[in-house]
Amino acid sequence: MREEDSNWFSRWEEELPSPDELMPLSQTLITPDLAMAFDIRNPHTTTAAQQQQHQPPPPSNPSSLPNPQPTSAEFADSAELGSGTAGEEPARTLKRPRLVWTPQLHKRFVDAVAHLGIKNAVPKTIMQLMSVDGLTRENVASHLQKYRLYLKRMQGITSAGAGGPGGAASAADPAADHLFASSPVPAHFLHPAARPNSDHFLPFVPVPALHHHQQQQQLYHHRQVGHFGSPPNGHFENPFMSRPSLQRMGGGPVHNHHPVSGYVEDMESANAASGGRKVLTLFPTGDD
DNA sequence: CTCTCAATAT
DNA sequence: CATATTGAGA
Numbered sequence: 001m002r003e004e005d006s007n008w009f010s011r012w013e014e015e016l017p018s019p020d021e022l023m024p025l026s027q028t029l030i031t032p033d034l035a036m037a038f039d040i041r042n043p044h045t046t047t048a049a050q051q052q053q054h055q056p057p058p059p060s061n062p063s064s065l066p067n068p069q070p071t072s073a074e075f076a077d078s079a080e081l082g083s084g085t086a087g088e089e090p091a092r093t094l095k096r097p098r099l100v101w102t103p104q105l106h107k108r109f110v111d112a113v114a115h116l117g118i119k120n121a122v123p124k125t126i127m128q129l130m131s132v133d134g135l136t137r138e139n140v141a142s143h144l145q146k147y148r149l150y151l152k153r154m155q156g157i158t159s160a161g162a163g164g165p166g167g168a169a170s171a172a173d174p175a176a177d178h179l180f181a182s183s184p185v186p187a188h189f190l191h192p193a194a195r196p197n198s199d200h201f202l203p204f205v206p207v208p209a210l211h212h213h214q215q216q217q218q219l220y221h222h223r224q225v226g227h228f229g230s231p232p233n234g235h236f237e238n239p240f241m242s243r244p245s246l247q248r249m250g251g252g253p254v255h256n257h258h259p260v261s262g263y264v265e266d267m268e269s270a271n272a273a274s275g276g277r278k279v280l281t282l283f284p285t286g287d288d
Numbered sequence: 289c290t291c292t293c294a295a296t297a298t
Numbered sequence: 299c300a301t302a303t304t305g306a307g308a
Contacts, residue, residue: 095302098298098300098301098302099301099302100300100301101300101301122290122291122292123290123291123292124290124291137290138302138303139301139302141291141292142301142302142303143301144291144292145292145293145294146300146301148292148293179300
């Protein structure tokens with residue numbers, strides 16, 4: 001019944017963060033928009049007051065994680081502010097747009113949690129392992145809360161029949177939680193003690209060997225309408241090839257997720273039912 | 289200090 | 299509605 005547990009493991013190799021991109025430290029204190037607007041890739045805003053906890057060692061997995069490339073962020077956002085809505089606020093205390101947890105982003109989240117082990121899966125660590133720029137601890141914490149609830153809820157019903165690791169969440173769940181249901185729940189995520197024999201599966205535990213400096217890739221993409229490819233450098237770049245980067249668009253994605261396959265939904269679009277809400281979202285990295 | 293959880297706000 | 303934010307307890 002359950003023996004291919006190591007499946008999820010293999011998948012990791014495809015997305016495992018290289019040591020290079022580990023330790024993102026995206027505590028961007030400056031406005032993302034601002035930072036990007038100025039092409040700042042090295043915000044030292046951090047007063048060197050964080051960094052106290054080290055975490056899991058970069059899985060020395062030679063995996064091919066096509067990580068975030070230094071995609072030159074392009075600008076295209078015509079800031080039309082009627083009155084001091086955001087002219088230049090103090091870099092601190094800025095509100096970020098709502099983070100939109102797209103399946104891909106959630107996947108990274110789940111992967112991170114799975115690899116860290118329930119034990120070490122705490123917001124900070126998860127955030128670091130995810131290496132998603134712009135992601136904050138609060139973002140992860142909030143989502144983690146929901147995710148845990150989802151798991152608990154699921155454990156009740158989903159006993160057998162869940163055809164294997166790949167579809168652990170395919171129960172007849174009335175709880176078809178749109179987002180959660182689409183991510184392969186690793187296999188166990190329940191109690192730490194319910195692990196039959198996969199202890200050594202998590203080779204990387206806590207190896208506080210994290211040193212390096214911040215390397216953050218602020219791939220905030222500003223997208224206007226229906227056209228991109230206006231590289232500041234005059235080079236052509238494929239926006240859809242980027243790695244996890246947050247993008248903020250306006251309006252509600254109006255349910256763009258679809259089953260399988262990369263989707264090139266039309267981002268932006270008027271806000272459906274949310275008024276002009278700026279949202280942070282991340283690219284459909286079309287790799288699933 | 290950070291994590292977790294519940295309630296609440298947007 | 300999906301997130302964010304806050305607050306209390308550990």
